[in-house]
Amino acid sequence: MEIVVVFLFIAIVLFSADRLLLLLESRGHVNWRRTGRRDLSAEPTANLDSLLEDPDRGPVRRP
Template sequence: MFLFIGLVLFGADRLLLLLESRGHVNWRRTGRRDLSAEPTARLDSLLEDPDRRPVRRP
């Protein structure tokens, strides 16, 4: 049973490394992103006054 669990974990690790090499996921070889360098949105812009937005009428 432990051999089966080990094989499943090894297979999952190899699959995730393959997906990482193709750019689909970050698994082991790519480090964490620097979140301070990511673009941010201010809360004010998310909660903008609805009167300033164009009104869609059906």
């Protein structure tokens, strides 16, 4: 009988955690089940050279 109580408790904890994560997802805090992964190829990218250059003097030259 104790094993049934343990499994019931685990099921309640998992269900509660799922509902909490769905609530947080609806508010935009996490991605859980409803939203898929972002397509990273569509995201804007920045080249390392453009991050290291000084906008006033142009690219930084190092020996």
